[in-house]
Amino acid sequence: MSELRELYQTTILDHNKQPRNFRSLDPSSHEADGHNPLCGDQVTVQVRLSADGTVEDIGFQGSGCAISTASASMMTEAVKGKPLADVHALFDRFHDLVTSDPTEEPDLDGVGKLMVFAGVREFPMRVKCATLAWHTLKSAVEDGRTARTE
Ligand code: ZN
Numbered sequence: 001m002s003e004l005r006e007l008y009q010t011t012i013l014d015h016n017k018q019p020r021n022f023r024s025l026d027p028s029s030h031e032a033d034g035h036n037p038l039c040g041d042q043v044t045v046q047v048r049l050s051a052d053g054t055v056e057d058i059g060f061q062g063s064g065c066a067i068s069t070a071s072a073s074m075m076t077e078a079v080k081g082k083p084l085a086d087v088h089a090l091f092d093r094f095h096d097l098v099t100s101d102p103t104e105e106p107d108l109d110g111v112g113k114l115m116v117f118a119g120v121r122e123f124p125m126r127v128k129c130a131t132l133a134w135h136t137l138k139s140a141v142e143d144g145r146t147a148r149t150e
Contacts, residue, residue: 004106004115004116004118004119005119007115007116008116008117008118008119008120009119011070011074011113011116012066012067012070012116012119013066013070014070015069015070015073015074016066016069016070016073019060019069019070019072019073020073020074020076020077021058021059021060021073021076021077021080022059022060022061022073023059023061024046024059024061025046025047025048025057025058025059027048028046028047028048028057028059029047029048029049030046030047030048030049030140030141031044031045031046031047031140032044032045032136032137032139032140033136034062034132034133034135034136034139035132036064036068036128036129036132038125038128039064039065039068039125039126039128039129040064040065041062041063041064041065041068041128041129041132042062042063042064043060043061043062043064043068043072043132043133043136044060044061044062044136045058045059045060045072045133045136045137045140046058046059046060046061046140047137047140047141049084049141052083053083053084053085054081054082054083054084055079055080055081055082055083055084055087056081057080058076058079058080058137059076060072060073060075060076060133064129064132065129067120067126067129067130068129068130068132068133071117071129071130071131071132071133071134072132072133074113074114075133075134075137077113078090078112078113078114079137084141087137087141088138089110090110090111090114091134091137091138093109093110093111093114094111094114094117094131094134095131095134097111097114097115097117097118097121098117098118098120098121098127098130098131099121099127100118100121101121102121102122106118106121117130
């Protein structure tokens with residue numbers, strides 16, 4: 001676990017310093033705002049879905065702690081180009097990972113680079129920071145307003 005912890009720290013720091021896809025997306029087809037009052041994290045996620053429901057492009061903006069920013073950044077990288085069914089499956093895997101028992105070996109199957117968030121298991125207060133962008137993406141594609149389609 002100590003290697004994973006080190007990877008966790010360096011990855012979070014890297015993505016917090018240089019968040020990927022940190023920009024407004026124009027045009028976007030779906031967007032939603034997310035807020036984590038426990039920590040003060042705010043995020044806006046914008047997505048452009050293709051006609052067949054694939055994430056063509058995604059961007060996020062906002063301000064928050066290092067974990068929420070890094071998680072949003074890594075989320076955008078993880079879901080870009082994926083069909084929504086895969087995005088929802090990945091969110092479920094990610095959610096299971098960060099809420100699993102920290103005394104047990106983490107189940108890293110299928111989570112790819114998001115494995116570093118196993119480190120969040122030791123800080124239950126941070127789970128909401130790590131999942132905020134994901135919840136926001138989910139509400140964007142499920143019932144988010146369709147802003148600026150053309
Ligand atoms: Zn936070």
